[in-house]
Amino acid sequence: MYDGIVQELIDEFGRLPGIGPKSAQRIAFHILQTPTFDVARLSELLSDIRTRVRFCEVCGNVAEQERCAICRDPRRNQALICVVEDAKDVAAIERTREFRGLYHVLGGAISPIAGIGPDDLRIAQLMSRLADGTVQEVILATNPNLEGEATASYLSRYLTTMQITVSRLASGLPVGGDLEYADEVTLGRAFEGRRVL
Amino acid sequence: MYDGIVQELIDEFGRLPGIGPKSAQRIAFHILQTPTFDVARLSELLSDIRTRVRFCEVCGNVAEQERCAICRDPRRNQALICVVEDAKDVAAIERTREFRGLYHVLGGAISPIAGIGPDDLRIAQLMSRLADGTVQEVILATNPNLEGEATASYLSRYLTTMQITVSRLASGLPVGGDLEYADEVTLGRAFEGRRVL
Numbered sequence: 001m002y003d004g005i006v007q008e009l010i011d012e013f014g015r016l017p018g019i020g021p022k023s024a025q026r027i028a029f030h031i032l033q034t035p036t037f038d039v040a041r042l043s044e045l046l047s048d049i050r051t052r053v054r055f056c057e058v059c060g061n062v063a064e065q066e067r068c069a070i071c072r073d074p075r076r077n078q079a080l081i082c083v084v085e086d087a088k089d090v091a092a093i094e095r096t097r098e099f100r101g102l103y104h105v106l107g108g109a110i111s112p113i114a115g116i117g118p119d120d121l122r123i124a125q126l127m128s129r130l131a132d133g134t135v136q137e138v139i140l141a142t143n144p145n146l147e148g149e150a151t152a153s154y155l156s157r158y159l160t161t162m163q164i165t166v167s168r169l170a171s172g173l174p175v176g177g178d179l180e181y182a183d184e185v186t187l188g189r190a191f192e193g194r195r196v197l
Numbered sequence: 198m199y200d201g202i203v204q205e206l207i208d209e210f211g212r213l214p215g216i217g218p219k220s221a222q223r224i225a226f227h228i229l230q231t232p233t234f235d236v237a238r239l240s241e242l243l244s245d246i247r248t249r250v251r252f253c254e255v256c257g258n259v260a261e262q263e264r265c266a267i268c269r270d271p272r273r274n275q276a277l278i279c280v281v282e283d284a285k286d287v288a289a290i291e292r293t294r295e296f297r298g299l300y301h302v303l304g305g306a307i308s309p310i311a312g313i314g315p316d317d318l319r320i321a322q323l324m325s326r327l328a329d330g331t332v333q334e335v336i337l338a339t340n341p342n343l344e345g346e347a348t349a350s351y352l353s354r355y356l357t358t359m360q361i362t363v364s365r366l367a368s369g370l371p372v373g374g375d376l377e378y379a380d381e382v383t384l385g386r387a388f389e390g391r392r393v394l
Contacts, residue, residue, distance in 0.1 A: 045206045046240035
């Protein structure tokens, strides 16, 4: 509908999640017509993002070095690991300021429908982190939905053979929802009320 | 909350219209974790957009040359000019396929509250297009809201001194809304039913 590059930019924005054709058009024109919007900055960030961001070799969180900022921090409780599905969940939990241990990002949850089994998740890496006996508790903070519960119960059965306390985030989180979208208070309460499995 | 560049990218997306912090985070992670998303393409488009896109020196529509594709097209009816507030409105009208004349983009509407007067709009440029007598009808297609109606009645009074038919898009457009968001059928009907002022 528009001359060349404007339509291309609209199409490209329309490929991003949650952005429909109208929003994409609105964004493209905002960029074109707002002199204060730093388009060069966004362009530069996008061109750097994939090369500069890697995933922490210990926990799988996003990082700009071999290890993420949390794994590098000696003040974090090394005896406590919180297992989450996604790096976005790490950020959500950090916002509660309730948890001072370490994380382990699985990279998803067990889902027979989506064809994701235990071997597709970072479970072997979790096991090797538990091998030296430093870790005393593993908190299972997978999403409170079908896949997250299945993953938690799989891990719980797997971990009972070891001398480690395994806990699950308390109810308080709305069932069927996504951990990533929980508010800070609810997520904080869920941490306080976690139960031993 | 995230290490350096990831948070910077989230913040930058959050500055775009209609994108809140959660959406910005979702977009940034989509870009990071979806290998099929062509991040280099989006980065390149953003870096080029402001230099490659200009506004048509005749009608004010977006263009990649001195004149836009519509002004360059000899098959368009040169006797008919449709006056709109914004380049996005040109695209909306083109989608109806009801109109085969030319456009004139005002660059806004008269709004005493926002401090926009007739001199801030491309009205002088419209008058000079009408000077040679080629144009026989001017269709006022400003938005059917307070500012758009004020602009239309201002232009209508201004144009009555000339030997030109002045018309306004018919009702059919929901009052109080934005022309840009009208569906094709409604907008097409509004063209058919336009009334002479």
